[in-house]
Amino acid sequence: MSAPLYRLRGVEAAYNGAVVLSVPELDVARGGILGLAGHNGSGKSTLLGLLGFLLAPRAGELVFDGQRVDAAALRVGHLLRRRAVLLGQDTCLLKRSVAANVAYGLRLRGQDAPEPLLAQALALVGLDFAAFGQRPWRELSGGEARRVALAARLVLRPEALLLDEPTAGLDRASTAHVKAAALAARRDQGTTLVIASHDVDWLKSCADAVLLLEDGRITGAL
Amino acid sequence: MDYFADGFTRAVALLLALDPETFSAVWTTASVTALALAASLILGLPLGFALGHFRFPGRRGARLFVDWMLSLPTVVIGLIVYALLTARGPLGQWGLLFSVPGMALGLTLLGLPIIIAMTATAVESTDTRLTRAVLSLGADRWQLLAATLLEARFAMALAAATAFGRIVSEVGIAMMVGGNIKWQTRTITTAIALETGKGEFATGIALGIVLMIVALVVNLLVGLLRGRANGSPGVRQGGRSASGAAGRGGRP
Numbered sequence: 001m002s003a004p005l006y007r008l009r010g011v012e013a014a015y016n017g018a019v020v021l022s023v024p025e026l027d028v029a030r031g032g033i034l035g036l037a038g039h040n041g042s043g044k045s046t047l048l049g050l051l052g053f054l055l056a057p058r059a060g061e062l063v064f065d066g067q068r069v070d071a072a073a074l075r076v077g078h079l080l081r082r083r084a085v086l087l088g089q090d091t092c093l094l095k096r097s098v099a100a101n102v103a104y105g106l107r108l109r110g111q112d113a114p115e116p117l118l119a120q121a122l123a124l125v126g127l128d129f130a131a132f133g134q135r136p137w138r139e140l141s142g143g144e145a146r147r148v149a150l151a152a153r154l155v156l157r158p159e160a161l162l163l164d165e166p167t168a169g170l171d172r173a174s175t176a177h178v179k180a181a182a183l184a185a186r187r188d189q190g191t192t193l194v195i196a197s198h199d200v201d202w203l204k205s206c207a208d209a210v211l212l213l214e215d216g217r218i219t220g221a222l
Numbered sequence: 223m224d225y226f227a228d229g230f231t232r233a234v235a236l237l238l239a240l241d242p243e244t245f246s247a248v249w250t251t252a253s254v255t256a257l258a259l260a261a262s263l264i265l266g267l268p269l270g271f272a273l274g275h276f277r278f279p280g281r282r283g284a285r286l287f288v289d290w291m292l293s294l295p296t297v298v299i300g301l302i303v304y305a306l307l308t309a310r311g312p313l314g315q316w317g318l319l320f321s322v323p324g325m326a327l328g329l330t331l332l333g334l335p336i337i338i339a340m341t342a343t344a345v346e347s348t349d350t351r352l353t354r355a356v357l358s359l360g361a362d363r364w365q366l367l368a369a370t371l372l373e374a375r376f377a378m379a380l381a382a383a384t385a386f387g388r389i390v391s392e393v394g395i396a397m398m399v400g401g402n403i404k405w406q407t408r409t410i411t412t413a414i415a416l417e418t419g420k421g422e423f424a425t426g427i428a429l430g431i432v433l434m435i436v437a438l439v440v441n442l443l444v445g446l447l448r449g450r451a452n453g454s455p456g457v458r459q460g461g462r463s464a465s466g467a468a469g470r471g472g473r474p
Binding site for chain 2: 054076086109149152156
């Protein structure tokens with residue numbers, strides 16, 4: 001059995017001095033799917049922020065792929081964030097075309113963004129490059145914007161893809177595309193998925209494990 | 223009413239005839255506005271970015287100062303600049319009083335706070351919406367700065383257009399620092415004030431027409447830029463809608 005991609009021991013996260021998340025022990029298996037369920041404010045997004053290296057743990061040990069994530073590692077946190085990519089709860093696109101948005105992460109890494117690669121990423125979320133590639137950000141619906149944001153992460157082929165309420169507020173068609181694309185990333189690229197969602201049925205159907213969070217603590221599994 | 227109509231007819235004739243005195247005021251206005259706007263942008267954009275992006279001791283005080291400068295009456299700015307540039311003032315040896323560069327200096331003090339305040343606000347709002355998303359895609363610190371500037375481009379252009387509109391239509395500073403010298407420092411606004419006082423209604427109207435056309439163009443530009451700058455994303459706002467940079471400002 002391979003070592004877990006993430007290993008958390010006694011990890012705490014705090015805002016303004018108040019501890020909002022406490023994780024005594026958690027391993028996230030490489031190539032697996034971990035579901036996070038819980039009501040609003042239960043700590044799901046905070047946990048994803050830690051796993052996405054957008055937040056520094058206040059205490060405890062966070063290990064990613066065998067590397068301890070301490071203050072020194074977070075000083076060059078972009079190197080970690082290029083391996084574990086978070087899709088936040090609210091859609092966030094740059095004020096550019098769809099193609100430029102999908103290419104942005106590749107450009108950050110100094111990589112080429114050939115059109116076929118961008119088209120492939122958009123196809124994963126059910127968007128046609130010919131129809132959407134040059135469309136500006138302001139001409140997208142909420143569902144289309146969310147799918148473009150997901151494509152911008154899938155094209156990076158990250159080791160871990162962290163999805164925070166990826167289907168919240170989407171219609172049935174967009175929801176289906178987002179779910180299928182996320183699962184395809186795991187199936188085709190071996191991407192580790194951590195998904196926070198209120199859609200418990202979906203989590204149960206696809207995840208290897210679903211953890212329930214309440215008031216900043218993991219209180220059980222579903 | 224005939225008086226007004228006659229003035230308007232003569233004004234159009236002056237413009238069509240490319241009346242030298244009228245166009246001297248237009249040229250002076252264009253020169254002084256270009257100088258003042260360039261200086262305001264060169265100084266104001268980096269200062270506004272720093273004020274909006276960085277957290278440093280005294281930031282709130284600096285923001286308060288800029289906001290205070292926004293509300294300073296133009297005659298007070300004119301008075302201060304006059305005092306600086308007059309022969310006995312600290313900058314008196316430069317001979318800038320009653321000159322186009324001197325007027326530009328005064329008008330820069332008018333435009334600078336606008337550029338700083340609007341840029342800072344644009345960067346602040348862009349930061350909170352954008353930072354998480356750009357970082358999560360793997361941006362380092364410099365790439366984040368570049369993305370923030372690029373995303374705020376419409377708002378910064380809006381700041382420039384707003385400052386331009388304020389500078390080009392200003393009269394108090396131009397009158398006090400420029401002295402309203404014919405062929406030299408007489409701008410559209412100071413000429414209107416003078417010609418109207420002399421009863422030369424037509425010249426005043428002619429210059430007023432030019433100023434109103436400029437104002438119309440600036441307002442059209444501001445409207446366009448405001449739409450672009452406010453093209454906030456994330457949340458669908460009915461039908462086809464804005465989907466620009468958005469995200470969560472607060473805790474995740």
